[in-house]
Amino acid sequence: MHTAQAGILADVPAAARYLLFRQRSGTDPSAPSTALQALASEVDGHATVVGLGRSLVLAVGSHIAPLHDFPSYSTAATDIPATPAALWLWLRGDDHGELLQRGRTLSQLLSPAFTLDQAIDGYRYDIGRDLSGYEDGTENPSGDDAITAAVVSDQGCGLDGSSFVAVQQWLHDFEQLDAMSPQQRDHCIGRRISDNQEIDDAPASAHVKRTAQEDFTPEAFVLRRSMPWTCGNDAGLIFVAFGHSFDSFAALLRRMVGEDDGIRDALFDFTRPLTGSYFWCPPVKASGRLDLSAIGLQG
Numbered sequence: 001m002h003t004a005q006a007g008i009l010a011d012v013p014a015a016a017r018y019l020l021f022r023q024r025s026g027t028d029p030s031a032p033s034t035a036l037q038a039l040a041s042e043v044d045g046h047a048t049v050v051g052l053g054r055s056l057v058l059a060v061g062s063h064i065a066p067l068h069d070f071p072s073y074s075t076a077a078t079d080i081p082a083t084p085a086a087l088w089l090w091l092r093g094d095d096h097g098e099l100l101q102r103g104r105t106l107s108q109l110l111s112p113a114f115t116l117d118q119a120i121d122g123y124r125y126d127i128g129r130d131l132s133g134y135e136d137g138t139e140n141p142s143g144d145d146a147i148t149a150a151v152v153s154d155q156g157c158g159l160d161g162s163s164f165v166a167v168q169q170w171l172h173d174f175e176q177l178d179a180m181s182p183q184q185r186d187h188c189i190g191r192r193i194s195d196n197q198e199i200d201d202a203p204a205s206a207h208v209k210r211t212a213q214e215d216f217t218p219e220a221f222v223l224r225r226s227m228p229w230t231c232g233n234d235a236g237l238i239f240v241a242f243g244h245s246f247d248s249f250a251a252l253l254r255r256m257v258g259e260d261d262g263i264r265d266a267l268f269d270f271t272r273p274l275t276g277s278y279f280w281c282p283p284v285k286a287s288g289r290l291d292l293s294a295i296g297l298q299g
């Protein structure tokens with residue numbers, strides 16, 4: 001039996017730590033495979049979700065066809081950066097101290113082949129709000145629909161149960177947000193903050209108008225598992241969207257930046273992405289270990 005890493009389908013935890021690694025240079029060519037196998041026997045896919053970047057899949061001599069480079073865009077007002085990484089770990093829990101310790105243990109385990117590039121602490125805010133105050137995740141698919149949106153099927157052993165994830169760190173400009181009237185903010189998102197109801201006559205630039213998943217052909221459903229982050233005085237959202245491919249995310253982002261019709265998502269009025277990466281999240285085996293057979297490794 002092959003299944004998705006359970007942390008993908010579970011609710012967003014109270015606390016999280018995101019670790020991004022690059023490959024260490026000058027190591028033995030077998031080092032990435034050995035370190036990955038060590039990681040696979042250490043994590044369960046629930047408390048720690050694992051995503052492999054394209055460079056890592058190539059480094060172990062393999063290929064996952066849908067795993068390609070993150071799209072970058074330049075618009076008149078906003079740059080959408082692509083910042084590839086070799087390995088992404090999403091540590092999930094409820095205690096930042098425990099997450100820090102777990103992250104240190106895993107970083108040491110990976111150190112023969114990987115260097116930690118970035119660590120970001122995330123958390124759940126209130127009932128699952130973005131730091132703008134708006135509830136995030138309302139239109140997420142759930143149950144079987146979540147599995148259909150986020151998990152690969154009918155692609156064969158090793159791929160079935162896997163998932164593709166887009167990750168972006170967004171930095172909010174709170175002064176900009178404060179300068180907007182409550183109605184401007186509601187129109188920016190396309191929902192009322194007071195009761196989370198969708199505003200039918202919101203402008204076409206409203207975020208939920210740009211990203212209405214049923215309005216795409218084919219429909220562009222993703223499973224979002226985003227969480228706020230804070231570092232010193234900077235804060236924003238770690239946007240995380242799982243899919244059975246990257247197609248839905250790419251279509252959504254394309255429309256947000258106005259590539260389809262020239263209308264830019266009003267979200268950019270108060271926030272911008274600092275990073276953007278794609279990862280492949282391997283499935284787990286019945287034993288609970290990561291299944292790395294799709295890239296030719298024993299888990």
Ligand code: HEM
Binds near residue numbers: 138208241256
């Ligand atoms: C800082 C960045 C972002 C913030 C603060 C944000 C916030 C929100 C909020 C408040 C909603 C409405 C409630 C809900 O259905 O979840 C929403 C909906 C949505 N967002 Fe975002 N979002 C961000 C970035 C993105 C990005 C980058 C994408 C995809 C490329 C995206 C895709 C969606 C989708 C698909 C929906 C549901 C639309 C629907 O079908 O009604 N969001 N977002």
